[in-house]
Amino acid sequence: MSKLKLPGLIDIHTHMREPGAIHKEDWDSGTSAALAGGFTTIFAMPNTNPAVMDNKTLNLSLKEAENKARCDFAQFIGAGSDNAEKISLLSPKTAGLKMYLDSTYGELQLGDMAQWISHFQYWPKELPIAVHAEGPTMAASILLAHLYDRPIHICHVSRKDEILVIKTAKERGLPVTCEVTPHHLFLTAEDINHLGPGRSEVRPVLASPTDRDALWENMDVIDCFATDHAPHTLQEKDGANPPPGFPGLETALPLLLTAVHEGRLSIDDLINKLHTNPRKIFNLAEQPETFIEIDPDTTWEIRADETFTRCGWTPFEGMQVRGRVFRVVLRNHEVFKDGRISAKPGTGRNLRTQST
Ligand code: NCD
Ligand code: ZN
Numbered sequence: 001m002s003k004l005k006l007p008g009l010i011d012i013h014t015h016m017r018e019p020g021a022i023h024k025e026d027w028d029s030g031t032s033a034a035l036a037g038g039f040t041t042i043f044a045m046p047n048t049n050p051a052v053m054d055n056k057t058l059n060l061s062l063k064e065a066e067n068k069a070r071c072d073f074a075q076f077i078g079a080g081s082d083n084a085e086k087i088s089l090l091s092p093k094t095a096g097l098k099m100y101l102d103s104t105y106g107e108l109q110l111g112d113m114a115q116w117i118s119h120f121q122y123w124p125k126e127l128p129i130a131v132h133a134e135g136p137t138m139a140a141s142i143l144l145a146h147l148y149d150r151p152i153h154i155c156h157v158s159r160k161d162e163i164l165v166i167k168t169a170k171e172r173g174l175p176v177t178c179e180v181t182p183h184h185l186f187l188t189a190e191d192i193n194h195l196g197p198g199r200s201e202v203r204p205v206l207a208s209p210t211d212r213d214a215l216w217e218n219m220d221v222i223d224c225f226a227t228d229h230a231p232h233t234l235q236e237k238d239g240a241n242p243p244p245g246f247p248g249l250e251t252a253l254p255l256l257l258t259a260v261h262e263g264r265l266s267i268d269d270l271i272n273k274l275h276t277n278p279r280k281i282f283n284l285a286e287q288p289e290t291f292i293e294i295d296p297d298t299t300w301e302i303r304a305d306e307t308f309t310r311c312g313w314t315p316f317e318g319m320q321v322r323g324r325v326f327r328v329v330l331r332n333h334e335v336f337k338d339g340r341i342s343a344k345p346g347t348g349r350n351l352r353t354q355s356t
């Protein structure tokens with residue numbers, strides 16, 4: 001097959017670690033990894049330090065991003081126990097609202113349901129609420145979205161019961177969308193053995209082969225692929241209290257292109273779930289002058305020492321993949337070619353400052 005031109009990919013779930021933990025990643029290294037992986041827009045999660053939960057912390061993160069980002073971006077704001085009304089006024093400046101309702105990394109996990117409900121009441125209906133909610137919590141969050149008649153987006157769906165509930169909710173016309181990560185499509189609990197206990201730590205945890213198969217079998221229920229790029233250093237992952245999370249920006253596209261090559265995924269599905277649906281769900285304008293060029297036939301081996309992320313490892317080390325991005329054009333400027341980033345820090349734009 002010859003070279004292919006695709007629209008710039010959009011990752012709606014990225015952890016940048018700045019402010020607070022730039023030894024893991026910062027806006028520069030993280031957006032470099034994005035471009036190298038074919039992503040021209042990333043949405044940054046709010047579980048930084050300080051967490052993004054009000055005007056001050058939002059501006060702090062956006063200032064770093066505006067100075068350092070090499071790809072386009074928007075910033076999620078985090079739901080707290082008493083900030084629902086205040087942050088609803090900031091929504092035009094954000095990618096959306098993020099609510100953590102289950103075990104995660106950082107301080108943002110919400111406790112009781114009374115705290116969730118205020119966010120369902122206040123957050124504007126034009127933008128989805130993205131939730132980290134698993135199993136019964138996920139079902140409860142879909143019910144609340146229904147009761148308050150507003151859209152909800154389920155982050156990193158990993159299990160059979162979850163995807164089947166989402167399928168049924170969609171069949172009933174409920175306003176739910178969802179994302180699945182490449183690691184839950186390509187790894188299972190059986191990989192914990194070779195990855196080791198620290199390096200296999202991730203939330204949601206790696207699931208069973210049956211769960212993984214259910215995700216593939218319900219590909220039409222999945223709206224988006226999202227990396228949940230959650231970099232922690234190798235030292236941290238191999239240390240005493242390994243934090244959960246995998247890097248993913250530089251491995252998502254080659255893994256999914258490999259599935260395309262194997263006939264398990266169509267290229268249209270890949271474009272819909274990494275560009276078209278993210279754009280529609282989160283109200284982003286088309287960027288006709290932003291695109292990527294890929295070579296779908298190149299076979300290569302994933303190696304952490306060739307990546308731009310600062311974390312220094314990947315759970316896919318040594319995996320043979322087929323398909324690679326070789327050129328990225330951002331708003332008419334070549335920003336990546338043949339493994340080299342040419343975008344300068346600050347090239348990236350906040351997509352929520354020029355919204356309509
Ligand atoms: C994420 C992180 O490290 O920020 N970790 C993870 O295992 N996915 C947090 C999250 O996405 O819940
Ligand atoms: Zn999460």
Ligand code: ZN
Nearest residue numbers: 013045228230
């Ligand atoms: Zn995450």
Ligand code: ZN
Nearest residue numbers: 007275276286
């Ligand atoms: Zn498009």
